[in-house]
Amino acid sequence: MQGVLAGLVDELRSVGIGVSVGEHLDGARALAAIPLHDKEAVRAALQCALVKRAEQLETFNLLFDLYTAGGRQPGADLVAAMTDGELRDTLRAAAGAGDAQLSRLLADEYVRRFGNLQPGSPVAGVLATIAVNQAADLDGIRAELLVGGRAGHGSGASPGLAGRIREARADRAVTAFRAQLRAAIRRALVADRGARAVRTSMRVRLAEDIDIVSASASELEAIAAAIGPLVQRLTHILARLAIRRKSKLSIRRTIHLAMGTGGVPFRLVTEHARPPRPDIVVLADMSGSVAAFSRFTLDLLVAMDSRLSRLRVFSFIDGLAEITGLVREARGAGRRLDAQQAAKDAVRHSGSSDYGFVLREFAREYAHQLTRRSVVLVVGDARSNYGDPATAAFAEIGHRAGQVYWLNPEPRRYWNDGDSVIGRYAPMCAQVRECRTLRQIADFVESLTVSDFAGRIHGQLHT
Secondary structure, eight states, X not given: OHHHHHHHHHHHHHTTOOOOHHHHHHHHHHHTTSOTTOHHHHHHHHHHHHOOSGGGHHHHHHHHHHHTOOOOOTTHHHHHTSOHHHHHHHHHHHHXXXXXXXXXXXXXXXXXXXXXXXXXXXXXXXXXHHHHHHHHTHHHHHHHHHHHHHHTTOSSOOOTHHHHHHHHHHHHHXXXXXXXHHHHHHHHHHHHHOXXXXXXXXXXXXXXXXXXXXXXXXXXXXHHHHHHHHHHHHHHHHTTOSOOOOOEEOHXXXXXXXXXXXXXXXXXXXXXOOOOOOEEEEEEEOSGGGHHHHHHHHHHHHHHHTTOSSEEEEXXXXXXXXXXXXXXXXXXXXXXXXXXXXXXXXXXXXXXXXXXXXXXXXXXHTGGGOOTTEEEEEESOOBOTTSOOOHHHHHHHHHHSSEEEEEEOSOGGGTTSTTBOHHHHGGGSSEEEEOSSHHHHHHHHHHOOHHHHHHHHHXXXXX
């Protein structure tokens, strides 16, 4: 088991989960104190020893499953002796009962029987996934579970809550078995080529390292789950981005201190003024060129709204629309904000980006509302479709605001190429950063410091 642990630690480090020597030793000591035949006990012990952040758990669990795959389960021979019809009937019963152990046996058998895995084939996992899902007919299983549930409650469909509960149970059972099938395919591939080769072919990565623009549906789910911890760090630092005020006289503490000495000597006592909370203003590009990133931007803004009391949000394409209310409604309802709804009023004519019009409109209608404690965050690719970039309007926004930052979801190598005018805006920003992954955004967040913010404000006040 210590060899498996060493391999697991190496793979964790290779995908960006830092494991120190001390933590490796903690894991080894934990394994010496628990029954190694209990896989879930081993998983829990190593999670405690090796994983420091909640958003890394999913990647850890995947690597753990890869490195502990193998071994024939008790009961596998009985399942292997079933006919195809018996296998399906057993699957329906196991799904209805929520029997995870039997479901795992059935998943292994479906992969063995229908996966047609070819040793060394580079696309074996993809083809096997398609084949076993077709063979399992999980949509049919779901329909049968619903029919069985209605039969248990009398003839006819039961409306209302009972019906929704049956649907939720059926969906949960089907989703769980799909996960079992994926795990069974991974186990079969590990047996064929080893855990490290499977990890490499699966491109196992932390959610924070996934390219948001090109992420798959499952990867986007992992990114969405990791937004919460990122927003906590972001809002904590943004809340500190306020102007440092001079100390002010504390009359109460001065008098209290003087009473102890009869007023001789008389010493003034000062206290630091509480910094004002910053106004966070976000301009979010919702055009087609950044459509994939726009979905993430909206999720991030809804999460931020739950933690910031002074957040204003504007969407833009070739027009400008304030969507602060929509963001607040989505947060209050606990739902995602629909991208089409957010972009509806941001289309003025063609629906092609017009940064010049948007910046002039914002400068004319809203710049006067900005103060030195305003932090303006622009999220967009700065592609102007060869129109006027309105740098004078952007300069006015930067002059009014305390600080301006720009996050660009386009790869840096494409900046200032074609109709990209990011270089025209950059001199008026405190920072311009590429932000295609959560890690890049987290790095940007970590770069924001009170001293940087205060220093920039001080420079503006003396120019």
